[in-house]
Amino acid sequence: MTAALSTSSWRAKAAAGLGLAALFAVSLAVGVSPLPPGRVLSDPDALQLLLVSRLPRTLAAVLSGAGLAIAGLIMQTLSRNRFVEPATAGTAQSAELGILLVTLFFPAASLPVKTLLAAGAALAGTSVFLATAQRLPPAQPYLVPLFGIVYGGVIGAAATYAAWQADLLQFLSVWTNGDFSGVLRGRYELLWIAALMVAAAFLVADRLTIMALGREASIGLGIDYARMMQIGLVIVSVITALSVVVVGMIPFVGLAVPNIVSRLMGDNVRGTLGWVAAGGAGLVLACDIAGRLIRYPYEIPVGTVMGVAGGAIFLWLLFRRGGHG
């Protein structure tokens, strides 16, 4: 069997580009007050709605989706396990605990400062996860995600307890369950940093592919293994923290998208990175649109929609392919 789908096929790229553009357009148009393209030109209120709400919301979905999918890809590379992602390995939970503690102790801190501290917490939590994952027997690939789920559960429980004590439970749910309905101009722009992180991942794409071959192969090819590990951790932690703080965590994107792309195109990160980013953006956009339409005019948060859709995709992946091969 040769590579099923070439990463550089222009047909596939054109189809993906068109699909993403279509989702983008639909996301701009769909909502409680419908926004047909013609009205934007004639009606200043419609234009205002577009610029203040719909466009920021759509961009937030694209940025967080692309970012979280890349974060998942990098986590899978660093842990050499296909079944981990920020939401199931303690990264998101650490970021949530971090932002909760900052809110408790430094309520006056600005959003960028809070995000930075949340990223620091995510970094610490993910480092512990990876250090432990490397000690688990490689012959049992399911042990790593299992450990991650338990580990993330423990940190999440700590966050819930702290939030409950401090009467901040409704805040916590804002961070743990992604929702774009509150996104407005001026309140999502930090997410552009996720785009920077994706760009950084592009710069180290070849090194990520080599990291997936293992520590020895990396050192043999002259890669500074420890340093690459840190770079990857920073990218994952910053993206996850941004997502948690600005829109709330969206599960499964980081799991489903990289796995599907790997299945279709292989694991040469330089070729697949763009596909993973585009796939994450498209999946999150689609889930957000679905969340706006299912109970129209009411909304279902994107985190909930993704929990169902992503869970189904995850199960399908598990049953289609046993082990990690």
Place this chain on the structure above:
Amino acid sequence: MIRIENVSFRHRTVPILSDITLTIDKGGVVALVGPNGAGKSTLLSLVARLQPLQMGNIQIDGLPVDATPGRQLARVVAILRQDTTVASRLTVRELVSFGRFPHGRGRLSAADHAIVDAALARFDLADLAGRFIETLSGGQRQRALVAMAFAQGTDYLLLDEPLNNLDMYYARELMRALRAAADENGKTVVIVLHDINQASAHADRIVAMKGGRILADGAPCDILTPDMLEVVFGLRAPVETIGGKPFVLHQL
């Protein structure tokens, strides 16, 4: 030249290597032999700085392996480990191309492509170039890994049991390719072998290890004697000379 001086290594308190001193001149094929657990892989991984040195020092062409930037060393020495597994879905060509990474940091020049093509051709992989590694047979995969190490284009090549999984034909082809690389391109090949007769047929020098020490070191015709086999491997077997080279009839 690889210069190994007074190298000792232990796992916790268990000594694995004891005071190894060994000099390997540039150019030629050196076979490392010895029973399971002798410390061959450990020694090779120390030379390739895959594990930190605990005692003694190792230099390759004057570069201390524990103090030279990894990127610089990667252009001097390549290693194929005994138990390499590739879990990534990469095609054979992609994998072999990553052997060129130390040179262009990922940007493949026309010269790099030519080297990759030559490595694929040399190990009979041209027809498999577009296949994912996971779809190959054990021997095909082994050849792809050897081709990757070859494509790295280093003067020093450390191969830990590269004949694993290879059939008779490809085992001999690989040994001949290594011989040619040494004779024609001046490469230095250090190869761990369990097939002592391959060592005799193709190596210039055999280094025999046991229990973390070097027990014998010299040309095949000087080393391969029934007495040495008994000391190193604990087995008595007749040794016959064919075409001027000693062969061990250990199956008898």
